[in-house]
Amino acid sequence: MKEKLTLTIERSAIAEAKKFAKQNHTSVSQIVEDQFKRLAPGSFTERWYGKFKVPRPDPKDPRLTYLLRKYVHNR
Numbered sequence: 001m002k003e004k005l006t007l008t009i010e011r012s013a014i015a016e017a018k019k020f021a022k023q024n025h026t027s028v029s030q031i032v033e034d035q036f037k038r039l040a041p042g043s044f045t046e047r048w049y050g051k052f053k054v055p056r057p058d059p060k061d062p063r064l065t066y067l068l069r070k071y072v073h074n075r
Contacts, residue, residue, distance in 0.1 A: 007032070014028075
């Protein structure tokens with residue numbers, strides 16, 4: 001459910017926001033709502049969690065062998 005919110009913002013910022021909204025076929029309200037949603041805790045991780053698949057490294061890859069020797073096995 002949507003609710004009304006009153007904000008106090010500089011006139012010049014409002015003018016820029018309206019211009020931006022018009023150019024992007026949206027509303028100032030939607031821009032503000034989107035920004036509030038971005039501030040929500042965990043929103044970034046919730047959006048990206050599970051989106052990237054990391055392939056298993058090839059144990060015979062010389063780059064892996066080098067990195068393991070340099071950073072893991074020589075400690």
